[in-house]
Every structure is written in C-alpha cells, then in structure tokens.
Amino acid sequence: xxxxxxxxxxxxxxxALDTTAFSVALMEAVARDAARxxxxxxxLCVGVLTVILAAAGALGAxxxxxGYDSVAPTAIPLAxxxxxxxxxxxxxxxxxx
Amino acid sequence: xxxxxxxxxxxxxxxxxxxxxxxxxxxxxxGLLLRLTKGNHALADDLAQETFLEAWRAVxxxxxxxxxxxxxxxxxxxxxxMAARKRKDEPLDDWQGEAPSGENATQARIDLERAFAKxxxxxxxALTLCFALxxxxxxxxxxxxxxxxxxxxxxxxxxxxxxxLLGRYP
Numbered sequence: 119x120x121x122x123x124x125x126x127x128x129x130x131x132x133x134a135l136d137t138t139a140f141s142v143a144l145m146e147a148v149a150r151d152a153a154r155x156x157x158x159x160x161x162l163c164v165g166v167l168t169v170i171l172a173a174a175g176a177l178g179a180x181x182x183x184x185g186y187d188s189v190a191p192t193a194i195p196l197a198x199x200x201x202x203x204x205x206x207x208x209x210x211x212x213x214x215x
Numbered sequence: 216x217x218x219x220x221x222x223x224x225x226x227x228x229x230x231x232x233x234x235x236x237x238x239x240x241x242x243x244x245x246g247l248l249l250r251l252t253k254g255n256h257a258l259a260d261d262l263a264q265e266t267f268l269e270a271w272r273a274v275x276x277x278x279x280x281x282x283x284x285x286x287x288x289x290x291x292x293x294x295x296x297m298a299a300r301k302r303k304d305e306p307l308d309d310w311q312g313e314a315p316s317g318e319n320a321t322q323a324r325i326d327l328e329r330a331f332a333k334x335x336x337x338x339x340x341a342l343t344l345c346f347a348l349x350x351x352x353x354x355x356x357x358x359x360x361x362x363x364x365x366x367x368x369x370x371x372x373x374x375x376x377x378x379x380l381l382g383r384y385p
C-alpha cells in the first residue's frame with residue numbers, strides 16, 4: 119500500500135451513524151440534568167416542611183396535654199392542614215420534575 | 216443561526232440551542248468514540264452521551280479559544296481514557312463491530328477499522344482527528360491534551376502500523 123492510498127483511506131469520512139435514537143436519549147438526559155436544581159430544591163422543601171409538620175404536631179400534642187385554653191380549637195388542625203397541602207404540592211412538583 | 220450564536224445561547228442554558236449543537240456534532244463525536252472503543256457501539260454511545268452531558272454542564276466555561284467541535288473531542292477523549300482506566304480488567308482487545316452501516320461498508324473500510332483496533336488509543340485518536348475529522352496538528356494536539364511533537368509521533372507511528380497491518384489483509 120502506498121502513502122497516497124493510505125491517506126485516501128484515512129481521509130474518508132467516518133461511517134454515518136443513525137442519529138435519531140441517540141438524539142432523543144441525549145435530549146432526555148439533558149432535560150433531566152437541566153431540571154436537577156429544581157428537583158433538589160423541591161426535595162429540600164419537602165424535608166423542611168416535614169420537620170415543620172412534625173414540630174407542629176408535637177406542639178399541638180403538648181398544648182392539648184397542658185389544657186391551654188388560649189389556643190383556638192381550630193388553629194392547630196388548620197395549620198397542620200395547610201402544611202400538609204404545602205408538603206403535597208412540593209412532592210407533586212418534585213415528582214413532575 | 217451560526218454556531219457562535221448557538222454556543223452563546225447554550226451558555227445561557229438554552230436547551231434548544233444545545234440540542235442543535237449536539238445534532239450538528241454528534242455523528243463525528245460518536246464516530247471518534249466508536250473507533251476508540253474498537254467498534255463497541257453501546258460503549259461508544261454511552262461515552263458520547265456522557266461527553267455531551269459534560270459539555271452541557273460546562274458549556275459556560277467554553278471560551279471559544281478553539282472550535283466547539285475540538286472542545287467536544289477533548290471531552291470525548293478524556294471520557295474515553297477515564298472509562299478505559301475503569302475497564303482495565305476487561306480491555307477492548309479487538310475490533311468488535313459489525314460491518315459499518317451505510318454505503319461506505321466496503322471490505323476496505325472493514326479492514327481499516329480492524330487495523331485501527333490494533334493501534335494504541337493515542338495513535339487511533341491522533342489519526343482520526345487529523346485525517347477523518349480534518350483537524351490541524353495543533354488543534355488535534357489541543358484536543359488530545361498532548362504536545363505537538365508527541366501528536367506528530369503518534370501520527371507517524373500510527374500510519375506506519377496501519378500500512379503494515381493493511382498490507383497483511385488479502
């Protein structure tokens with residue numbers, strides 16, 4: 119084989135590859151990666167809200183056991199319901215990401 | 216829209232712009248990796264996906280000192296080297312591919328790929344970048360992160376090995 123023949127072979131373009139499946143898989147991976155910060159933030163929110171929820175439950179139990187009259191009877195259930203809704207929304211958002 | 220605009224938009228985290236860049240360059244990056252992995256399509260595509268994901272994460276650090284394609288080849292080669300280090304217990308010994316698809320699937324092409332599989336990774340990468348992908352020696356040296364003299368040695372040695380190997384095939 120001569121140098122010219124070898125050069126001709128080497129300069130041939132690389133074989134064409136099917137690009138469709140690769141493009142789709144790549145863009146899915148990029149989209150997942152792009153959504154990563156939002157997903158991490160959502161799960162952080164879930165963590166924080168879980169702690170708040172647990173603390174609110176503990177506070178409610180403590181207030182009931184002490185028989186405090188100053189706390190409105192609906193305040194704690196309402197607060198717990200609101201926190202639960204927030205928690206659900208965060209989980210839902212994280213699941214969508 | 217030219218490549219510089221697409222890169223600027225990708226730096227601003229525009230997925231569509233990055234997608235256009237990936238579509239434009241994926242075939243060559245995958246071709247390079249396919250040759251380096253000795254015809255292992257699955258491994259080459261995994262590495263190509265890792266290459267583009269790393270490019271997506273680091274695109275803001277791309278300063279335009281080299282062509283975008285050269286930057287991608289650099290990432291691809293470094294990904295290949297990392298994977299090769301991890302796979303040192305199961306090296307890619309010989310060409311594993313089927314006949315290359317498409318119109319170019321001639322016997323000469325198959326022989327060439329088999330011969331490339333016998334070269335070292337730097338030789339194979341240097342020859343592919345300088346010949347099939349049309350980079351200058353300086354660009355290829357940058358992509359492979361090696362001095363220009365080393366690249367030229369790899370090209371010369373690779374060419375000599377290929378000539379000898381291709382002379383053996385009937």
